[in-house]
Amino acid sequence: MLKIRSDVKSLSGLEKTAVILLALGEERGSRLMERLEDDEIRDVSYAMAGLGTVSGKVVERLIRDFTERFAGTGEIAGSFDSTERFLAKFMPGDRVQEILAELRGPAGRTMWEKMSNVNEQVLANYLRNEHPQTIAVVLTKIRPEHAAKVLALLPQNLIQMVVGRIIKMEAVPRDVLEDVEKTLRSEFMANYVRTHGHDSHAIMAEILNRTDRELFDSIMEPLERKLPESAQRIKQLMFTFEDLARLEPPAIQVLIRNCDGDQLAYALKGLDNSLQEVFLSNMSERASNLLREEIELMGAVRARDVEDARNGILRTAKQLAEDGSILITRQGDPAAQLIY
Structure with missing residues (x-):
């Protein structure tokens, strides 16, 4: 049974915004949402898609100036489908799909939870091109066991610089942390989803990249006979x-x-x-x-x-x-x- 969110204090500012927009309905809510900047739309979309079910009492409290109009609204539910319909009211289809693809990225409600579920080799390949201070921030925010695997895959000279910065690191200012999160979302996560999230051929290529020759042949030989185009696509991705x-x-x-x-x-x-x-x-x-x-x-x-x-x-x-x-x-x- 899905848990209904009945405490307004449990909602973040973005989640409260998402509740109000959903309560206004697709027509009115989308007209408000289209006035936001792209990064704001992305942030609200994340909150909306992960909102779940919110009780009618919380909805009433959040839109206290419109209680009478929305008293009969009852519960509302935020999901991928409702978010897609919402965005489609004012965005081109390809832009909607791009945002939804990012939402459906690695598991996790927050950016750091998602990053903790990204393959360590993929994450290390991305981070090795970033500034050591940025790498240090990321590694201190993801799960320690995952950070250890990523760190081990970085070049040796870079490891020393990153470790030094982690040791000397003090509390990271909120605005700096938000900038890092936005960069990860717009540059890394969007590309990760495009190349790994929904491409079954890419997923198969990643798996086969880690197999020995015998297993590779036992999989690819029948695949080349039955699905030659898929076999070629997988080889190309490998x-x-x-x-x-x-x-x-x-x-x-x-x-x-x-x-x-x-x-x-x-x-x-x-x-x-x-x-x-x-x-x-x-x-x-x-x-x-x-x-x-x-x-x-x-x-x-x-x-x-x-x-x-x-x-x-x-x-x-x-x-x-x-x-x-x-x-x-x-x-x-x-x-x-x-x-x-």
Whole structure:
């Protein structure tokens, strides 16, 4: 049986706003909601979708100036469906779906609970491109056991900087914490849901990335016969930027010649030293020294810029593979099957 929220003190400010908007109904409430800024709409939507059932007495108290009009309203219920209908009244369909996708991200009511349920490798890959202070804040807010797994996956030099900042960290100002939460929601969580949340092929690719060759073959061989398009999609998703480091040196050199210098610098930013070295060692001494210097001078960069650069290089690699200029193989695949 669902618990009815009957204590107004248990509601946050955003949840109270959500109650009032729901009580006003889709037509009137949506006209008010469309006057909010995008980030405000997102925050209220989170509150609305997770609201659950609120008692009629609480509704009356929150809209005390309209008690007479809404006395017969009784209980109201906030859900994904009601939130979707609400947003659809004043937003384009693709924008509605984007917000709902974010709401349906990893389990958890708060941002930090959601972050605690994100795969540690995925979270570590994102954080390694952030400022050490930001990483320190995130790790102190998620579950300790999850923070330990994420920390272990960061580059060694970055681990030392993050640990130092955690030790010296005092109470984080509320406005700073809110800024970090907004950044995580808009830059990380939205992208995480797009790539992991509702794509069954992406989920299967993540699972297969962690299997041995025997199990991989036992799954993929019948899948290629029955669902060849799905099999191809999964293989494509399994190929990551880190896989480029496993190319033969001549292929890496061809790829580097076809990439923009700035793009390569962003792509290598935050990459493990050993993987960075694979690319740098396939350049002339002068070119590699210039690239090292450029990476060091960049400082903290946006995770989105790093991701865009890596995706751009991946697209270049796949295009070169299609042209026959390089050969891309699955890790450990002796048959050297071309993937593009």
